[in-house]
Amino acid sequence: MVTRRDFFRGAGVAGATLAASAVSRVSLAALPEPVTMDKADTQPPLLPPNGRPYNPVVTLNGWTLPWRMNKGVKEFHLVAEPVVREIAPGMKAHLWGYNGQSPGPTIEVVEGDRVRLFVTNRLPEHTTIHWHGQRIPNGMDGVGGLNQKQIPVGKTYVYEFVARRPGTFMYHPHADEMTQMAMGMMGFWVTHPKGQHPLIDPVDRDFCFLLNAFDIDPGSYTPKVNTMLDFNLWMWNSRSFPGIDSLNVRLNDKVRIRIGNLTMTNHPIHLHGHEFLVTGTDGGPTPVSTRWYEVTTDVAVGQMRQIELLADEEGDWAFHCHKSHHTMNAMGHDVPTMIGVDHRGLAKQITSLIPEYMVMGERGMADMGEMEMPLPDNTLPMMTGTGPYGPVEMGGMFTVFKVRREQKPGDYKDPGWYKQPPGTQAYEWTGPLAEPARFRSEGGQSMPLATKSPGAEFQVRKPKDHSGH
Numbered sequence: 259m260v261t262r263r264d265f266f267r268g269a270g271v272a273g274a275t276l277a278a279s280a281v282s283r284v285s286l287a288a289l290p291e292p293v294t295m296d297k298a299d300t301q302p303p304l305l306p307p308n309g310r311p312y313n314p315v316v317t318l319n320g321w322t323l324p325w326r327m328n329k330g331v332k333e334f335h336l337v338a339e340p341v342v343r344e345i346a347p348g349m350k351a352h353l354w355g356y357n358g359q360s361p362g363p364t365i366e367v368v369e370g371d372r373v374r375l376f377v378t379n380r381l382p383e384h385t386t387i388h389w390h391g392q393r394i395p396n397g398m399d400g401v402g403g404l405n406q407k408q409i410p411v412g413k414t415y416v417y418e419f420v421a422r423r424p425g426t427f428m429y430h431p432h433a434d435e436m437t438q439m440a441m442g443m444m445g446f447w448v449t450h451p452k453g454q455h456p457l458i459d460p461v462d463r464d465f466c467f468l469l470n471a472f473d474i475d476p477g478s479y480t481p482k483v484n485t486m487l488d489f490n491l492w493m494w495n496s497r498s499f500p501g502i503d504s505l506n507v508r509l510n511d512k513v514r515i516r517i518g519n520l521t522m523t524n525h526p527i528h529l530h531g532h533e534f535l536v537t538g539t540d541g542g543p544t545p546v547s548t549r550w551y552e553v554t555t556d557v558a559v560g561q562m563r564q565i566e567l568l569a570d571e572e573g574d575w576a577f578h579c580h581k582s583h584h585t586m587n588a589m590g591h592d593v594p595t596m597i598g599v600d601h602r603g604l605a606k607q608i609t610s611l612i613p614e615y616m617v618m619g620e621r622g623m624a625d626m627g628e629m630e631m632p633l634p635d636n637t638l639p640m641m642t643g644t645g646p647y648g649p650v651e652m653g654g655m656f657t658v659f660k661v662r663r664e665q666k667p668g669d670y671k672d673p674g675w676y677k678q679p680p681g682t683q684a685y686e687w688t689g690p691l692a693e694p695a696r697f698r699s700e701g702g703q704s705m706p707l708a709t710k711s712p713g714a715e716f717q718v719r720k721p722k723d724h725s726g727h
């Protein structure tokens with residue numbers, strides 16, 4: 259829910275009451291009131307109340323920041339501050355973000371808009387904002403030390419420029435970046451085209467989200483800010499499956515999904531049941547001649563990708579990152595592969611010391627999604643989320659694209675699970691099983707080996723950590 263608060267009477271600002279009464283009301287009125295969000299739910303699209311018209315986006319588990327028109331300038335107020343973000347039910351993280359959430363609110367403007375952004379720093383250290391991907395005057399680019407002085411604690415800086423290029427953008431600090439981005443300082447920005455654009459088609463649904471990763475030890479609340487690659491929580495808009503909302507659309511809707519990556523690794527984003535076109539990148543809309551159909555698109559570090567599809571297949575379609583360890587949650591690390599290992603003897607010895615000891619993963623890892631293990635406080639099971647037929651065995655960067663005949667235009671509510679029509683679902687074969695016919699001429703090769711080896715045994719070893727991402 260959007261809440262307005264009287265920023266200058268907030269209890270946290272020392273001497274604010276005095277300042278507010280002593281300083282003129284004019285100076286207070288000069289600053290747009292900050293608007294904050296206290297929930298991680300997907301908010302309905304913000305229909306533009308004034309300014310140039312556009313078709314708004316829907317931010318997955320997020321919201322769009324309202325603005326004020328001031329003599330033809332769109333004024334926004336971002337407040338950089340510590341926030342508590344629910345990663346998924348059962349886990350909260352102490353992050354840094356903007357206006358009550360991390361990621362911060364999506365900023366939506368129209369090509370040609372003059373934009374004024376007030377940025378108030380309520381973090382314990384200085385910050386800046388960089389408007390990632392935009393064409394702006396050099397002094398507005400937000401690289402601390404290079405383009406401007408960092409915004410000191412408690413101060414407000416103003417950025418002002420014209421949103422020249424329509425497209426998909428992001429914002430993030432360019433001051434103590436490794437810490438501030440590891441703590442969740444980031445947000446989405448969409449510049450809509452002014453009227454008809456030859457390369458930007460109107461769509462029925464327009465979704466956006468940022469990819470992000472945190473390293474939060476089970477039982478703790480604050481991300482480790484010195485982690486370079488070995489993150490343990492993979493998220494869309496700082497939400498981990500099953501905390502990520504589904505993307506709910508009507509059958510035959512034309513759908514656009516915009517994805518930005520501010521993690522430290524690439525993410526091959528994969529949609530089931532449909533083909534899509536990459537219609538936009540960091541550089542704006544792609545020329546039509548460069549578009550081809552795909553089901554997976556890699557979003558590299560610092561990149562934005564805009565995909566478009568016709569949602570013409572009804573159902574509940576998985577939508578996820580294809581790096582399989584990114585569809586798991588914390589505790590995914592340092593767990594040895596136990597498939598095929600018989601640990602009956604070992605388990606017996608251990609249970610004499612630790613009665614509740616369980617052997618994990620000897621038949622594969624699917625058991626782990628089902629079993630009820632005691633978890634440390636404030637963490638998520640590795641694989642979780644339950645569908646209509648049982649555990650989905652996914653966490654992290656996973657959600658469901660729901661295509662429904664009855665979904666009304668403009669309705670983003672979850673329609674529940676899809677009921678497959680009779681005869682259209684995988685089923686058990688109960689007839690007789692024939693012996694498989696084996697291929698009889700194994701071993702043919704163009705160059706016979708000089709010496710025949712008696713056969714070698716291989717040990718397949720998966721990398722133990724993620725340093726090779």
Ligand SMILES: [Cu+2]
Nearest residue numbers: 525579581584
């Ligand atoms: Cu990924």
